Amino acid sequence: MNTQPPLAPDTRTDTPTAREWIGLTVLATAQFLVVLTTSIVNVALPDIGRGLELSPVGLSWVVNGYVLAFGALLVLGGRLGDVFGRRRVFLIGTSVFTAGSIVAGLAPTAVVQLAARVGQGVGAALLAPTALALVLTLFPAGAGRARAIGVWGAVSGIGGVAGVVSGGIVTGVFGWRAVFLIGAPVAIAVLAATIALVPADSPAGGRIDLWGAVAVSGGLAALTYALSVGGQYGWTTPRVIAPLIAAVLLLVLFADSQRRLSHPLVPPAILRTGEVLTANIVMTLLGAVWLGLFFFLPLYQQKVLGYSPIRAGLTQLPLAIMITTASTITPTLARHLNTRALLATALALLAAGLAWLARTPVDGRFLTDITAPSLLIGAGLGIAFVLLTAHATTGVPAEHIGLVGGLINTTRQIGGALGLAGLLAVTTSAGDSGDHPTPAHLAHAYGTAFTVTAAIAASAALLTAILRDRTAR
Structure with missing residues (x-):
């Protein structure tokens, strides 16, 4: 068993250089972009549905087409990086992602749109695990890595909220096509910065x-x-x-x-290294909660409360601020508190916030029915993303860093895809069906979805506590 704390204090005499922090900024921007792309379409879904004549199930595949391709290929993407070179695979993935973004924004039909979303997912599956592997290579174990993982966790957490915020504004001002096109120039800038600022690594070789x-x-x-x-x-x-x-x-x-x-593709021994298996199990559950939240919350705000896309986006700012704050302070908290207990507490806060949100009144108020539960949810998500990323990568041999980076991204994305698919089935049964469901029916359906996500988060908290006890024994 790995005995090194996942966010251990630095024992090295050297400290990260400015070039390494710049490299982290570039790679974290790429991670932010792929997470943003998961949720930026959510506020625009009603407009996309009208523009491309998509049913509710078809709309879900605007999200799931990306998430599923992303999640299903992440482990392969990480392994390709280990074998052929992480920076090389990262650059290829970013190029594919950029092309998919442009095609999705210009798609004339639903079929082209869904195919482009799958293309975006393929590119993201190549760039995300290799980006994390490059960060872990830049920052050996110590306080520098702890801060880098804190940044990575913050980016992973707020990317979903930022997608909802920016998606609402962009859709309201420029239309739904812009939510896909907006990522292309950022991805192009990441490509150029990576070539100039991130050093190439040596391929490890091997078979795929x-x-x-x-x-x-x-x-x-x-x-x-x-x-x-x-x-x-x-x-x-x-x-x-x-x-x-x-x-x-x-x-x-x-x-x-x-x-x-x-x-x-996944050596069984890797799952027995450190806390890789435990972290990935919990991340699967967290992924279902995360994607379900950012899919159904904008729908509740627009279809039940009558918010415009811009207002629905801006009302996510408290959630974004709380995720950022919680992610930033987590490395400090982890140095003074038991990380297992801290993770279980964060997941319990997340469950409490989702249970509060599950009330979904038809005449809901911003402060009491949106903001207050969002603060609990943001605290839970921010802490959990940082700690699970740290636990999943601690003690892993350098030659498998790309694979493990792919695994922790895979479990979050696949958990999200499976969770969203299951939640859609639940909401269809609970009232989000028919040609013209009433706001009351929709509120009940979305409340049911939030209740299920609260139960999943509570299960993750309980599982964390149980696995901690087993480890102690």
Whole structure:
């Protein structure tokens, strides 16, 4: 077992240079961009639906097409970085992401739009794990890395909120197409800055488990699809049962192959390193909460409370500020408190805030029904993202940093995709169906979604406490 605290004080005599901090800024901007792209479309979903004539399930795939491609390919992206060079794969991924953003913004039809979102996800899957691996290479274990992970966790947390805020403003001023195009110039700037400021690394070499990548990606895609359409077509119909069976078979075959292959995509030994497995399990649950929150909260504000896109975006500022504040102070808190207890407390705060938000009154007030629960949610998310990233990467050998970076991003994104698919099935059953649901029906449906996310967050807090006790024994 790894005995080094995940946010340990620095034992080195050297300190990070200005060039290293600049490199962190560039790489963190890339991470911010891929997280932002997950949620920036949420406020624009009603306009996208009208513009491209998409059903509620079709709209969910504007989000899930990106998230699923992103999550399903992240482990492969991390492994490609380890084998062929992290900066090289990062640059390729950023280029693909940029192209996908431009096509999504100019898409003339729903089919082109969804294909472009998948392309964005593929690019993000290459750049996100390699960006984290490059950061961990720039900052060896110590206080410098602790601060870098604090920045990384803050970026991961506030990226979702910033997407909602900026999405509302951009949609209200420029229209829904701009929410896709706005990321392209930022990605181009990241490309140029990376070439100029981030040093190239030496490829580790090795083989790529393509069969494993196909099996896990196909299994996760089939599972997400089945959950997405189950509420629409019925859980016992062939259209749902067939992909569920395919998902189970592919994922079982993937797990079996990883034990037998000499060069597996995910070596089982990695999951026994430090707290990699525990952190990824909890991050899966947190991902479901995170994506569900940023999908349903803007819908509640616009469809039930009658907010404009701009107002729905601006009312997320308290949540963004709290996530930023909590992420910033987490490294300091971790040096003085038990990190397991701190993580469990953060997840409990998150659950409490979501349970408060689940009231979803039709005549909800900004201060009592939006801002107050958002402060609890922001504190929980900010702390949890930083600590889980730290726990997942502590004690991992340098040659597997890219893989582990891919894993922790994978579990968050796949947890989000599966969670959103399941939540959509729940809300369809609870009242978000039919041609013209009333605000009361929608409020009930969205309240049900927040109740489920609160239960997931509470389960994550309990699991954290249980795993802590088992580790102690």
